[in-house]
Amino acid sequence: MNFLIISLIKAAVVAFVLLTTLAYLQWIERKVIAHIQLRVGPRRVGPHGLLQPLADVVKLMTKEDMIPSHVNKVFYLLAPFLAVTFALISISVIPFGTEIHIGSFDTAMQLTDINIGVLFILGLSGIGVYGVALAGWASNNKYSLLGGLRSSAQMISYELPMAMAIAAPLLMLNTLSFRELVNAQGGFYLGFIPRWSVFQMPFPQIISFLLFVVAAFAETNRVPFDLPEAENELVAGFHTEYSSMKFAAFFMAEYANMVTVSCVGTLLFLGGWQPLFPEEYGARFLPSLIFAIGGLVSIYHGMNPARPFDRITLPVAGVVFLGIAAIFLIPVVATIILPLFWFAAKVGIILFLYIWVRGTLPRFRYDQLMNFAWTLMFPLAIANLFVTGLLVAVTSK
Amino acid sequence: MPPLPASTPISWYLTLSAILFALGVAGFLFRRNVITVFMSIELMLNAVNLSFITFSYKLKQVDGHIFSFFVMVVAAAEAAVGLAMILTVFKNRQTLEIDEISSLKN
Amino acid sequence: MDSILFLIFAAIAVGCAINLVLQTHPISSALSLIGVMGALAALYLLLGGEFIAAAQLIVYAGAIMVLFIFVIMLLNAGAESKIKRSLWPKFLGAPLLLVLLGIIYSVIVRVLPSSEGVTFGAFRQGNALEIGRVLFTSYLLPFEVTSVLILVAILGAIVLAQKEVE
Numbered sequence: 001m002n003f004l005i006i007s008l009i010k011a012a013v014v015a016f017v018l019l020t021t022l023a024y025l026q027w028i029e030r031k032v033i034a035h036i037q038l039r040v041g042p043r044r045v046g047p048h049g050l051l052q053p054l055a056d057v058v059k060l061m062t063k064e065d066m067i068p069s070h071v072n073k074v075f076y077l078l079a080p081f082l083a084v085t086f087a088l089i090s091i092s093v094i095p096f097g098t099e100i101h102i103g104s105f106d107t108a109m110q111l112t113d114i115n116i117g118v119l120f121i122l123g124l125s126g127i128g129v130y131g132v133a134l135a136g137w138a139s140n141n142k143y144s145l146l147g148g149l150r151s152s153a154q155m156i157s158y159e160l161p162m163a164m165a166i167a168a169p170l171l172m173l174n175t176l177s178f179r180e181l182v183n184a185q186g187g188f189y190l191g192f193i194p195r196w197s198v199f200q201m202p203f204p205q206i207i208s209f210l211l212f213v214v215a216a217f218a219e220t221n222r223v224p225f226d227l228p229e230a231e232n233e234l235v236a237g238f239h240t241e242y243s244s245m246k247f248a249a250f251f252m253a254e255y256a257n258m259v260t261v262s263c264v265g266t267l268l269f270l271g272g273w274q275p276l277f278p279e280e281y282g283a284r285f286l287p288s289l290i291f292a293i294g295g296l297v298s299i300y301h302g303m304n305p306a307r308p309f310d311r312i313t314l315p316v317a318g319v320v321f322l323g324i325a326a327i328f329l330i331p332v333v334a335t336i337i338l339p340l341f342w343f344a345a346k347v348g349i350i351l352f353l354y355i356w357v358r359g360t361l362p363r364f365r366y367d368q369l370m371n372f373a374w375t376l377m378f379p380l381a382i383a384n385l386f387v388t389g390l391l392v393a394v395t396s397k
Numbered sequence: 398m399p400p401l402p403a404s405t406p407i408s409w410y411l412t413l414s415a416i417l418f419a420l421g422v423a424g425f426l427f428r429r430n431v432i433t434v435f436m437s438i439e440l441m442l443n444a445v446n447l448s449f450i451t452f453s454y455k456l457k458q459v460d461g462h463i464f465s466f467f468v469m470v471v472a473a474a475e476a477a478v479g480l481a482m483i484l485t486v487f488k489n490r491q492t493l494e495i496d497e498i499s500s501l502k503n
Numbered sequence: 504m505d506s507i508l509f510l511i512f513a514a515i516a517v518g519c520a521i522n523l524v525l526q527t528h529p530i531s532s533a534l535s536l537i538g539v540m541g542a543l544a545a546l547y548l549l550l551g552g553e554f555i556a557a558a559q560l561i562v563y564a565g566a567i568m569v570l571f572i573f574v575i576m577l578l579n580a581g582a583e584s585k586i587k588r589s590l591w592p593k594f595l596g597a598p599l600l601l602v603l604l605g606i607i608y609s610v611i612v613r614v615l616p617s618s619e620g621v622t623f624g625a626f627r628q629g630n631a632l633e634i635g636r637v638l639f640t641s642y643l644l645p646f647e648v649t650s651v652l653i654l655v656a657i658l659g660a661i662v663l664a665q666k667e668v669e
Contacts, residue, residue: 075530115630119557126565130537133569137530137576149576156569176631401506404620408611410550413513415607417520417539419600424524427592430583432529432575436536439567440520443543446559454550454621459628462555463642466634469562470649474656476567480574481663487578494583 006107011092014111018091022255023053029355036359047313063244068139071241075138080242080249083131087256090124093117094263095179097273097339109340110179117178118170121264122163125219129155131253132221139241147240150366151228155219157373162215164381168208168388169197169268182272192278196271202391207384209269211377213353216261218373220254223358227366262350270346273339287341288328295321410451417444429494431486435479442472505623508549516542527582529575533568540564551626554634 027042027049034041042049067073095110114120129152136148170176173184187195197205218225242250266272275283298318305311328334328341364372421444424437446465453461483493490498519538526532540563547556638646 078534114553116553116557119554119561119631123557123560123565126561126569127537129565129569130572133572133576145576149573152569152573156566401510402620403506404622405506405509405549406615406620408608408615409509409513410546410621411611411615412604412608413516413546415611416517416604419604420517420520420524423596423600427524428583429586430529430580432571432578432580433523433532433583436523436529436532436571439563440523440536440539443540443563446555447543447546450547450550450552450555451621453552453629454626455615455619457626457628459633459637462552462629462634463637465552465555466558466638467645467649469558470653473562473567474653476570477656477660478663480570481660483574484578485663493578493580 006105007111010107010111014091015088018088018256018259021259022252023057025255025259025351026056026251027053028351029358032352032355033359036356047309057248060244060248065244065246068241070140072138072140075134076241077246079131079135079138080246080253081131082134083128083253084249084256086124086128086131087253087260090121090260091256091263093120093178094260094267095182095272096343097336100336108179109336113177113179115177118166118176118181118264118268121260122159122166125257125261126156126159128253128257131250135242135250141241144240147228151221154221154225154228154366154369154373157370158215158218158225158377161211161373161377161381162219164378164385165208165211165215166264166268168203168385169200169205171385171388171392172200172203172205173197178267178272181267182274185271186274188278192281194271194274194276196274197269202395203388205269205388207380208388209265211381211384212265212269213350214377216265217354217357218369220257220261222254222258222354224361224363225369227363227369258351258354259347262347262354265350266343266346270350272346273343275338275342284334284338285329287338288325291321291325291328295319295325407451407455411448414444414448414451417441417447429496431483431493431495431498434495435476435483439472439476442468505549505621508623509546509621512542512545512549515539516546529580530572533571533575536571537564537568540568549623550621550629551624552629554629554631 030052031041031049042052045051045055067076092111093114095108095113097109099106099108132155133148133152136144136146136151139145139148170181173181175181175184185194185196185200189195189199189201193199198209217223221228276286277283295318298314298321302311302314302318305314328337418441421437421441424440425434428434428437446468449461449465449468451461453459453465486498487493492498516539519535519542522535523532523539526535540559544556544559544564547553547559
């Protein structure tokens with residue numbers, strides 16, 4: 001019974017954090033792309049546009065929810081439901097940190113640790129194709145059908161290099177459950193190089209990581225692989241006929257897929273919550289240091305800001321950062337939050353890479369995209385798996 | 398409502414497998430769209446998989462899982478070739494009803 | 504608890520299978536088949552076959568059924584038209600089916616002792632390690648033969664679905 005209550009509380013916390021992260025990921029994306037393009041991004045709704053996601057949610061919920069008359073109603077309503085359900089379920093097997101022991105109560109920072117965690121995520125990303133395919137077909141519209149079919153063909157084509165890129169570090173780490181994967185990446189070589197998969201002998205998995213990131217871009221339909229849903233190509237592709245909450249469901253599914261794939265990449269390749277350098281070199285104080293420097297810089301710039309209203313917002317941000325730096329120094333709380341910080345930092349780096357690439361690269365044409373998957377990435381993934389297997393077999397007793 | 402047994406008897410799993418197989422045969426015999434006939438075949442293969450896994454549980458060996466894995470692989474190969482054939486037949490006959498693809502008869 | 508879970512997933516499987524047989528549009532049948540496969544994956548988990556449950560989701564529900572749905576969408580298959588059938592199958596078929604299933608059930612119950620039941624967690628050899636070990640030692644030859652089979656199937660599908668070369 002105790003287990004049930006704790007699980008429900010964990011599920012509520014994870015769901016709340018995930019949905020807030022999705023909303024603010026959209027804010028971060030709009031701001032970062034704006035700054036890449038030398039403009040400012042949303043800045044009217046709340047200071048620096050921080051309440052923009054809230055305004056977007058209100059807009060999407062209050063828009064008129066209409067069902068066009070020419071669609072196939074059952075599948076039209078089923079498709080966004082499938083897309084968002086399977087995108088949100090995948091977060092339940094991702095571990096965010098180590099185990100928490102508070103007094104007599106210990107639990108892991110993960111909803112459930114199944115023995116086949118990696119296969120579960122692969123299976124769910126396979127089933128996530130149905131939301132897109134059904135949406136394209138049910139809309140009864142040439143452009144939607146074409147967009148839906150192209151998008152699903154792209155997703156299943158890139159599942160293959162992604163699965164092989166995932167299989168290579170699994171050969172070295174010898175387990176399928178996520179918690180064991182991260183535990184097998186602990187420790188340091190030569191005292192200061194972390195044993196993450198990308199650095200692990202006998203074969204540092206750098207090629208696998210690159211293959212995984214590129215395949216992940218294609219799986220989540222992000223630039224440069226977003227031809228099926230680009231606005232100037234196919235009139236927004238498979239979600240042309242969708243409005244208000246159903247469109248919000250597809251949007252949420254896309255960002256949730258991005259977050260899931262970034263988390264999986266972090267756990268498999270970048271060592272999950274393992275720190276970058278050992279405890280004796282002060283890894284415990286790095287987060288406090290980063291936040292303290294951020295706070296001091298904000299307060300310094302708050303003295304003579306570029307825009308007048310920043311005279312208020314920048315010092316407030318500085319004080320908040322200094323507060324967070326202080327929280328990281330409290331011993332009891334720090335043991336819980338430190339692994340979370342490393343995990344969030346690594347996931348944040350991959351998500352920033354997603355947003356950076358979106359603002360920078362042009363998109364592939366569809367035949368270039370499929371050629372890239374089948375003639376370049378697939379043989380490279382097979383060769384990588386073969387070399388990894390060979391080196392593991394030769395160097396193991 | 399009679400009380401449920403603490404652990405499910407194995408006969409229930411095998412009966413479920415028989416029910417699914419029978420429904421697969423019924424779909425195979427009654428439906429006229431060739432793709433639906435093909436899907437009934439997949440349903441029969443799934444029912445057989447359930448039987449294999451159940452017997453693997455009963456005999457406490459893992460061989461049933463291996464057989465089931467091979468059944469899945471063969472079903473995948475068969476689906477690929479069968480659907481390619483359906484595409485070719487459709488290109489030539491423009492129809493998907495098995496009653497009309499009968500030029501080899503008589 | 505195990506029995507309740509079994510009954511729920513068995514009901515979903517049988518319901519989706521009946522839906523597959525009764526629906527007229529192929530896409531509805533395909534989605535019902537995906538429902539059957541999902542319910543069967545849950546039943547495999549109850550029987551301790553965790554690798555096979557994951558393989559069912561990845562291979563069957565995530566790849567083979569996507570292929571089916573692609574073909575149905577590409578061919579623009581419509582709903583089947585109703586034809587005049589004789590009434591014998593409808594009124595004789597379903598009761599005879601139930602009689603057959605009853606006979607099968609009684610034979611199964613007579614052969615298998617119902618003392619031993621299925622409890623979740625009693626069979627621990629269904630994980631990836633065990634299956635990998637047996638697959639690559641005792642069943643290595645069938646494994647290699649199936650890889651040749653898949654290669655043949657790929658070649659066959661490509662040749663069959665090719666455009667006509669003028």
